[in-house]
Amino acid sequence: MAFAALLLSSCKQKTADSKAVVDFVAETIAGKRPAVQAQIRRYNPGQAEGEILVFGSASEVLQLSEYLDTVDIHDNVDGFLFSDGLPDFCGETIARVIAVPLNLDDDQACSKYRTAIVKTTLTLMDTVALKNDAVTLSSREAGKMIVFTSPKVRESASYDLDSLFRALDAESPVIYASAEMEDTAKECYRELRRRNAFTHKISYPVRKSYVALPDSEGEYTIIDTDERYIQD
Numbered sequence: 001m002a003f004a005a006l007l008l009s010s011c012k013q014k015t016a017d018s019k020a021v022v023d024f025v026a027e028t029i030a031g032k033r034p035a036v037q038a039q040i041r042r043y044n045p046g047q048a049e050g051e052i053l054v055f056g057s058a059s060e061v062l063q064l065s066e067y068l069d070t071v072d073i074h075d076n077v078d079g080f081l082f083s084d085g086l087p088d089f090c091g092e093t094i095a096r097v098i099a100v101p102l103n104l105d106d107d108q109a110c111s112k113y114r115t116a117i118v119k120t121t122l123t124l125m126d127t128v129a130l131k132n133d134a135v136t137l138s139s140r141e142a143g144k145m146i147v148f149t150s151p152k153v154r155e156s157a158s159y160d161l162d163s164l165f166r167a168l169d170a171e172s173p174v175i176y177a178s179a180e181m182e183d184t185a186k187e188c189y190r191e192l193r194r195r196n197a198f199t200h201k202i203s204y205p206v207r208k209s210y211v212a213l214p215d216s217e218g219e220y221t222i223i224d225t226d227e228r229y230i231q232d
Contacts, residue, residue, distance in 0.1 A: 001222075003031055003182050007071065007116055010138055011138070011163065014146075016041060016101065018031070018173065020162050021159065021160050021163050021164070022111055022114045022118065022149075022208060023111075023115070023117045024115045024118055024119065025118055025160045025163060027041075028058065028164060028168075029163070029164065029167040029169075033209065036122065037168060038093065039125065039126070040122075040124060040125075040165065040170045041168060041170055041172060043125060043170055043171070045144075045171040045173070045195045045197065046195050046196055046197050046198075047076070047142070047144050047197060048144075048197050048198060049141060049144075050093075050142045050143060050144030050145075050197075050198065051093045051094070051095040051141045051142070051143050051145075051208065052068070052089065052092055052093065052094050052095065052143075052145045052188065053095045053097055053124050053143040053145065053146045053147065054068070054094065054095065054096055054097065054147045054149060054150055055096070055097040055099055055120070055124060055146060055147065055149065055212065056097075056098075056099055056148060056149030056150050056177075057099065057102050057149065057150070059100075059140050060149035060150065060177070061095065061096045061097065061098055061149055063181065064149055064177060064181055064184060065094050065095075065096045065149065065207070067181045068089055068094050068185055068188070068205065069089070069094060069186060069204070069205050069207065070086055070087055071087065071088050071089070071181075071182070071185045071187065072084070072086060072088055073088060073182065073189075074186075074189055075090050076088065079193050086202070087204060088185065088189050088205070089188075089189070089205045090198065090202060090203065090205065091198070091199040091201025091202065091203050091205070091206075092198070092199055092201075092205050093141060093206040093207075093208055094204070094206070094207055094208070095140075095143075095207075095208040095209070095210060096207070096208070096209050096210065097124065097211075097212050097222065098208045098209075098210070098212065099147045099212045099214075099220070100200075100209050100211065100212060100213050100214060101214075102116055102214050102218050103214070103216075109213050112154060112218050112223065113157065113158065113218070114157045114160050116154055116214070116218035116220075117127075117153055117156075117157035117160070117221070118157065118160050118161060118164065119218070119219050120212070120220050121146060121161060121174060121220075122224070123175070123219070123222060124143040124146045125140050125142060125143050125146070125173060126142065126143075127141065127142045128142055128203045128222070129222045129223060129224045130221060130222070130223045130224065131222055131223075131224055132140070132223060132225045132226060134213075134221075134223055138224050140208075140222075140224065142212075143173060143174065144173060144197055145173055145175060145188060145191065145192065145197075146173050146174050147176075147177055147184065147188065148174065148175070148176055148177065149174045149177045150177075151176070151177075152181075153176060154176040155169050158225070161174055171195075171202065173230075175188055180191065186194070201210065207227065208224075209224075209226070209227045210222050210223060210224055210225060211223045211225050
């Protein structure tokens with residue numbers, strides 16, 4: 001993601017050295033945000049109905065989602081590593097979420113970005129979206145798996161996310177994309193198989209498209225959009 005360029009090494013170093021989570025996560029773990037706790041505890045990692053959400057910049061999201069649409073490196077019956085003629089994510093809904101870059105102040109970029117990623121994860125786990133008129137509420141399938149395409153998410157915000165889900169004894173829906181798309185596809189497949197969360201529908205993957213627009217606080221609103229408007 002383009003806005004991830006704001007972070008660089010200083011943010012990664014803070015997370016690795018201090019092991020201190022951002023305030024939003026600390027408050028949630030301490031019980032000061034019961035609604036957030038309740039949302040996380042409602043998450044069912046074995047839920048078959050739900051979207052595989054690919055979140056990031058247009059170029060990263062389009063390449064990875066198109067790959068997931070057609071990748072066939074596993075036998076879908078036993079999971080072994082050989083093609084069976086069916087897409088690995090047969091019957092799944094693969095949703096592309098194109099993120100508009102965040103506008104963060106340099107002096108607080110690290111903390112704001114980390115907080116924004118945690119809140120983004122919660123938003124993607126939810127079922128609320130706006131229609132493409134950006135006014136009318138719409139419902140969508142919850143995100144059963146969230147793939148962040150930018151390596152900066154893993155570098156700067158993974159500790160916050162891991163700490164939050166672990167503290168609440170909940171399974172994280174987050175996958176971090178690898179440099180190689182095949183490795184990312186294998187990880188997604190393994191996770192869905194481990195959780196027994198496949199739809200098991202014999203059909204090509206369904207494609208959906210969203211735009212994620214941030215407000216001044218770095219919180220994203222997910223807007224359902226026509227595929228024709230998703231461009232690199």
